[in-house]
Amino acid sequence: MEQYAAYIFDLDGTVYRGTEPIHAAIYLINELQARGIPCGFVTNNSTKTPEAVAEKLNGFGLDVRPSQIMTSSLASAAYVQEHGIQRVHLIGEEGLKEALTAKGLEITGTQPEAVICGMDRGITYEKIQQAARAVDEGSLFVATNTDRALPAEDGLKPGNGALVSTVAVASNQKPVVIGKPEPSIMHAALNAFAFEADATLMVGDNYDTDILAGMRAGLDTLLVYSGVSTRDEVSLKPEQPTYELSDLSHWQLKS
Amino acid sequence: MEQYAAYIFDLDGTVYRGTEPIHAAIYLINELQARGIPCGFVTNNSTKTPEAVAEKLNGFGLDVRPSQIMTSSLASAAYVQEHGIQRVHLIGEEGLKEALTAKGLEITGTQPEAVICGMDRGITYEKIQQAARAVDEGSLFVATNTDRALPAEDGLKPGNGALVSTVAVASNQKPVVIGKPEPSIMHAALNAFAFEADATLMVGDNYDTDILAGMRAGLDTLLVYSGVSTRDEVSLKPEQPTYELSDLSHWQLKS
Numbered sequence: 292m293e294q295y296a297a298y299i300f301d302l303d304g305t306v307y308r309g310t311e312p313i314h315a316a317i318y319l320i321n322e323l324q325a326r327g328i329p330c331g332f333v334t335n336n337s338t339k340t341p342e343a344v345a346e347k348l349n350g351f352g353l354d355v356r357p358s359q360i361m362t363s364s365l366a367s368a369a370y371v372q373e374h375g376i377q378r379v380h381l382i383g384e385e386g387l388k389e390a391l392t393a394k395g396l397e398i399t400g401t402q403p404e405a406v407i408c409g410m411d412r413g414i415t416y417e418k419i420q421q422a423a424r425a426v427d428e429g430s431l432f433v434a435t436n437t438d439r440a441l442p443a444e445d446g447l448k449p450g451n452g453a454l455v456s457t458v459a460v461a462s463n464q465k466p467v468v469i470g471k472p473e474p475s476i477m478h479a480a481l482n483a484f485a486f487e488a489d490a491t492l493m494v495g496d497n498y499d500t501d502i503l504a505g506m507r508a509g510l511d512t513l514l515v516y517s518g519v520s521t522r523d524e525v526s527l528k529p530e531q532p533t534y535e536l537s538d539l540s541h542w543q544l545k546s
Numbered sequence: 547m548e549q550y551a552a553y554i555f556d557l558d559g560t561v562y563r564g565t566e567p568i569h570a571a572i573y574l575i576n577e578l579q580a581r582g583i584p585c586g587f588v589t590n591n592s593t594k595t596p597e598a599v600a601e602k603l604n605g606f607g608l609d610v611r612p613s614q615i616m617t618s619s620l621a622s623a624a625y626v627q628e629h630g631i632q633r634v635h636l637i638g639e640e641g642l643k644e645a646l647t648a649k650g651l652e653i654t655g656t657q658p659e660a661v662i663c664g665m666d667r668g669i670t671y672e673k674i675q676q677a678a679r680a681v682d683e684g685s686l687f688v689a690t691n692t693d694r695a696l697p698a699e700d701g702l703k704p705g706n707g708a709l710v711s712t713v714a715v716a717s718n719q720k721p722v723v724i725g726k727p728e729p730s731i732m733h734a735a736l737n738a739f740a741f742e743a744d745a746t747l748m749v750g751d752n753y754d755t756d757i758l759a760g761m762r763a764g765l766d767t768l769l770v771y772s773g774v775s776t777r778d779e780v781s782l783k784p785e786q787p788t789y790e791l792s793d794l795s796h797w798q799l800k801s
Contacts, residue, residue: 440716447678448675449715
């Protein structure tokens with residue numbers, strides 16, 4: 292197997308499961324960093340700041356800085372800024388608000404140039420209405436991600452895909468989607484981490500998000516069967532990941 | 547033109563616009579009732595009770611009883627009852643709660659046999675989650691209607707189609723839809739009013755809901771251009787309404 296100059300890891304299902312670390316992943320990431328091979332992390336979760344994500348990872352025994360984290364909120368903020376947008380309206384929680392503010396974007400309900408919809412467990416009819424009206428009146432419609440459900444141990448939790456659909460149906464418009472499986476979040480990560488796509492390996496547990504996003508952004512991919520995808524499902528896909536492993540303890544680094 | 551034994555009217559855009567009566571419709575309905583030709587009314591609005599709808603109509607100078615009103619909530623209650631269901635969970639407002647209770651259905655969050663989703667301007671993440679979980683666990687998924695937006699004079703108001711989509715996306719299931727353009731609400735109306743489909747005229751302003759629902763339930767249809775649809779749009783439809791008029795004052799009854 293090839294040697295990669297850098298690695299990007301998905302989080303839930305790859306590095307941890309809910310509140311439990313996946314030890315083989317923690318070991319591999321520490322080993323890579325000890326060898327000077329940089330690691331970054333991408334997550335569709337739009338509610339957490341990179342500081343909160345780094346703190347969670349460091350609680351599992353990693354040594355990660357917030358600058359190594361790319362969330363769908365940070366990637367959305369980068370996307371609208373690259374498109375010359377200055378005035379934005381949002382549905383979302385702290386992670387999205389902070390990401391937009393940190394880029395110097397003005398958050399306003401009055402004639403925003405873009406509406407950015409992220410996960411918001413405080414969703415209301417009024418929030419849906421305000422966002423749908425802005426989109427109906429011509430604002431760019433951006434979704435941080437469209438995950439149908441959240442990873443959860445105690446039953447189905449609707450994901451941002453369920454919430455974004457309200458604005459999409461009411462306004463009769465489709466959003467630009469930033470999160471995996473779309474490549475925008477990978478482009479934002481490569482750019483922020485200063486990694487080259489053709490020298491970076493994308494590692495994830497979910498074919499339909501992590502692996503597709505990696506492929507679409509031109510990265511080699513490693514699918515690990517520690518989370519969502521199963522070998523039987525993946526064997527039916529037209530395009531296969533570059534590598535697949537039952538467990539990251541089987542990934543060998545050159546000595 | 548044929549003589550019809552009974553008439554069914556849509557409401558918003560046909561009998562009134564928001565808070566303003568459409569005088570030609572009021573005149574026609576009063577004239578029909580004076581001649582002993584029975585009239586009924588169908589509305590996708592799931593939030594109002596038939597009493598509230600009748601009161602609004604009577605405020606415009608009609609003489610209508612609640613038993614002449616079929617709402618998407620009443621039709622949904624009839625639908626689940628006909629399917630042998632006794633235990634239901636709902637998202638919705640007063641009109642839906644009353645309709646289900648009046649049919650003797652038990653409203654419960656615990657192992658409901660059906661989840662009925664109507665318009666709810668008090669929607670929350672918890673309500674979406676509870677409904678999506680019940681559907682995910684096998685409850686029949688019923689939507690009173692899937693209107694994208696509500697009729698409104700002061701800008702876009704998301705309709706129940708926008709809210710139902712949350713449960714549909716999260717649970718990855720499509721609902722059984724009761725309201726127009728589906729024929730269920732028309733079957734419920736014909737049954738409740740004791741009208742025969744082939745002797746009844748459906749009158750509405752919206753081709754894509756009123757006229758399609760009438761056609762699908764086997765009624766002749768009269769499209770009046772006093773609301774949503776325009777002659778240019780409708781001229782492109784593969785199936786034309788039986789009659790079309792710019793205004794109901796042009797509808798002539800046999801003397």
